[in-house]
Amino acid sequence: MAKVLIIAEHDGSALNPATAKCVSCAAAIDGAEIDVLVLAASAGEIAAQAAAIDGVSRVLTAERPENEHALAAVQAPQVAALAGDYTHVIGPSTTFGRDLMPRVAALCGVNQVTDIMAVEGSHTFKRPIYAGNAIVTVEAPGDALLVATARVASWPAAAAGNSAPIEAAAADADLPTHTRYVGIESAASDRPDLQTASRVVAGGRALGSEEQFQLVYQLADVLGAAVGASRAAVDAGYCPNELQVGQTGKIIAPELYIAIGISGAIQHMTGIKDAGTIVAINKDEEAPIFEVADVGLVADLFAVMPELTAALSN
Amino acid sequence: MDKIIVGLKRVVDYNVRVQVKSDGSGVETDGVKMSINPFDEIALEEALRIKEAGNASEVIAVSIGGSDAQQQLRTGLAMGADRAILVKVDGDIDPLSVARIFKALAEKEGAELVMLGKQAIDDDSTQVPQMLAAIWDRPQATFASGVSIDGNVAKVVREVDAGLETVEVDLPAVISVDLRLNEPRYVKLPDIMKAKKKPLDEIALADLSVEAGPTIKELAFAPPDGRQRGIKVDDVAGLVSALKEKGLV
Numbered sequence: 001m002a003k004v005l006i007i008a009e010h011d012g013s014a015l016n017p018a019t020a021k022c023v024s025c026a027a028a029i030d031g032a033e034i035d036v037l038v039l040a041a042s043a044g045e046i047a048a049q050a051a052a053i054d055g056v057s058r059v060l061t062a063e064r065p066e067n068e069h070a071l072a073a074v075q076a077p078q079v080a081a082l083a084g085d086y087t088h089v090i091g092p093s094t095t096f097g098r099d100l101m102p103r104v105a106a107l108c109g110v111n112q113v114t115d116i117m118a119v120e121g122s123h124t125f126k127r128p129i130y131a132g133n134a135i136v137t138v139e140a141p142g143d144a145l146l147v148a149t150a151r152v153a154s155w156p157a158a159a160a161g162n163s164a165p166i167e168a169a170a171a172d173a174d175l176p177t178h179t180r181y182v183g184i185e186s187a188a189s190d191r192p193d194l195q196t197a198s199r200v201v202a203g204g205r206a207l208g209s210e211e212q213f214q215l216v217y218q219l220a221d222v223l224g225a226a227v228g229a230s231r232a233a234v235d236a237g238y239c240p241n242e243l244q245v246g247q248t249g250k251i252i253a254p255e256l257y258i259a260i261g262i263s264g265a266i267q268h269m270t271g272i273k274d275a276g277t278i279v280a281i282n283k284d285e286e287a288p289i290f291e292v293a294d295v296g297l298v299a300d301l302f303a304v305m306p307e308l309t310a311a312l313s314n
Numbered sequence: 315m316d317k318i319i320v321g322l323k324r325v326v327d328y329n330v331r332v333q334v335k336s337d338g339s340g341v342e343t344d345g346v347k348m349s350i351n352p353f354d355e356i357a358l359e360e361a362l363r364i365k366e367a368g369n370a371s372e373v374i375a376v377s378i379g380g381s382d383a384q385q386q387l388r389t390g391l392a393m394g395a396d397r398a399i400l401v402k403v404d405g406d407i408d409p410l411s412v413a414r415i416f417k418a419l420a421e422k423e424g425a426e427l428v429m430l431g432k433q434a435i436d437d438d439s440t441q442v443p444q445m446l447a448a449i450w451d452r453p454q455a456t457f458a459s460g461v462s463i464d465g466n467v468a469k470v471v472r473e474v475d476a477g478l479e480t481v482e483v484d485l486p487a488v489i490s491v492d493l494r495l496n497e498p499r500y501v502k503l504p505d506i507m508k509a510k511k512k513p514l515d516e517i518a519l520a521d522l523s524v525e526a527g528p529t530i531k532e533l534a535f536a537p538p539d540g541r542q543r544g545i546k547v548d549d550v551a552g553l554v555s556a557l558k559e560k561g562l563v
């Protein structure tokens with residue numbers, strides 16, 4: 001029988017929705033018994049949120065001051081100390097999980113299965129390679145611990161309605177002091193979170209400046225959408241880097257994705273393959289984005305954006 | 315600081331739209347343009363800048379792979395690496411074994427910094443740097459978009475989902491780099507000529523006494539579910555009604 005440990009992602013006070021997505025992935029393994037581990041300085045509220053996720057058997061907490069910030073070098077030994085009781089250890093494919101899980105895998109002496117998009121068997125999975133241009137079915141050794149990340153865009157968040165027991169875990173390990181958290185700079189925003197929003201409006205290089213990128217924010221506000229961007233727009237400084245969508249940015253699966261002045265490079269498309277409806281506005285009718293867009297409008301964005309925003313605001 | 319090791323993986327060029335072979339046994343790599351993994355070029359550029367700022371004495375480029383990877387190492391030497399090492403491996407090798415190779419080299423060379431790409435764009439696995447840091451028992455600073463060295467400490471800005479995180483790590487350490495860290499320099503013809511005279515050593519896997527770990531088998535390859543080309547609308551009104559029809563607004 002599979003015993004799965006999921007490593008919760010949180011910001012110190014609230015659980016990240018990526019955790020409930022990992023639970024869906026784990027639940028796809030036959031007969032899986034699922035525990036969630038919360039590493040935090042103070043786990044209370046976060047653990048309660050994890051305990052509410054359907055399908056979770058137990059929530060384990062590892063509370064120590066060193067866990068105030070998620071440092072892989074500090075967390076990995078604690079996870080590895082608990083891994084012996086499990087057949088699978090899974091984290092999300094977010095930057096948190098991508099940083100932590102390979103360190104856990106190496107401490108346990110195994111390779112990691114990155115970005116599980118489908119479960120074919122307890123040790124057989126599908127994952128994307130080459131920026132999603134190929135899907136490979138992989139089989140990990142059945143007699144070794146399986147460490148993996150779940151590709152969050154491939155899994156729905158498991159529903160909440162559970163009240164699993166919460167217990168303190170014996171995650172004892174010597175923790176290093178060679179890695180120190182200094183701080184984080186986030187562009188404060190009241191807008192929906194890019195990774196979980198059901199609607200996203202994204203802008204590309206064609207916006208031309210930070211001021212003109214406001215056109216993207218204006219349409220997003222009317223739709224209650226999150227804002228995304230191509231790498232070119234981020235590199236040009238039109239918007240903050242955490243808005244980047246694509247192979248090296250965020251991989252998202254909103255119901256509606258509106259791409260404005262984005263050409264549709266492979267690396268960008270990787271990020272939106274699982275979107276419900278893709279809308280593209282681009283003045284070049286040959287732009288590759290039109291090969292995948294469900295609805296395309298060939299037009300100068302500066303001519304149509306004000307009209308579109310006005311039309312959708314009433 | 316003494317030495318910096320940089321990993322240069324030979325991969326299918328990022329401009330190539332890779333195709334899955336019709337029998338599902340792999341992806342087509344015959345006659346396809348190969349390059350240095352783009353992240354690794356950025357790692358090398360950063361290492362060279364650290365050296366040029368007087369914070370390192372030597373930059374060593376390392377590739378693990380077949381003889382073909384000599385091309386990428388020569389490019390790395392032309393960019394400015396002092397010497398190169400090719401660890402000869404036939405066929406595929408798993409990330410944990412690659413990490414073990416880097417650890418063996420880091421110890422052998424007494425390297426204080428190993429700079430790698432945040433991911434190889436072929437397998438997109440994002441594992442080697444973190445694994446190396448784990449088994450070497452050293453800090454990792456992944457997804458770096460800013461690096462500054464101050465004595466025995468590196469201050470690294472990391473691109474994380476929530477924004478830009480800063481961490482401080484004691485050297486020796488592993489840094490994995492993201493795209494916005496720098497713009498790699500262009501190689502000029504005289505540099506290519508000079509690079510021919512720089513040392514490029516070949517090492518067999520056995521010389522490093524590395525054993526390959528339990529590997530993950532690749533059973534089958536398939537193209538992704540394609541998206542269909544949709545409709546074109548003529549104007550904003552057409553767009554709005556298409557969205558209404560789909561129940562999206």
Ligand SMILES: Cc1cc2nc3c(=O)[nH]c(=O)nc-3n(C[C@H](O)[C@H](O)[C@H](O)COP(=O)(O)OP(=O)(O)OC[C@H]3O[C@@H](n4cnc5c(N)ncnc54)[C@H](O)[C@@H]3O)c2cc1C
Binds near residue numbers: 287
């Ligand atoms: C290793 C690697 C990883 C990468 N990762 C990512 C990633 O994660 N995400 C990402 O987005 N990119 C990524 N890239 C970059 C990617 O290859 C493209 O360069 C980038 O996506 C292009 O952004 P863009 O579409 O905004 O710009 P462009 O390609 O320059 O496209 C601009 C588009 O706007 C249109 N346009 C211009 N003016 C107007 C107008 N007035 N009205 C309407 N349309 C107009 C043009 O026709 C064009 O199609 C990566 C590249 C590499 C090498």
Ligand SMILES: Nc1ncnc2c1ncn2[C@@H]1O[C@H](COP(=O)(O)O)[C@@H](O)[C@H]1O
Binds near residue numbers: 321322323412433442
């Ligand atoms: N065969 C290899 N040769 C040299 N460097 C490698 C190799 N494999 C991985 N690396 C390094 O590790 C980074 C991350 O690779 P990966 O974990 O495979 O996504 C790459 O960007 C390289 O810097």
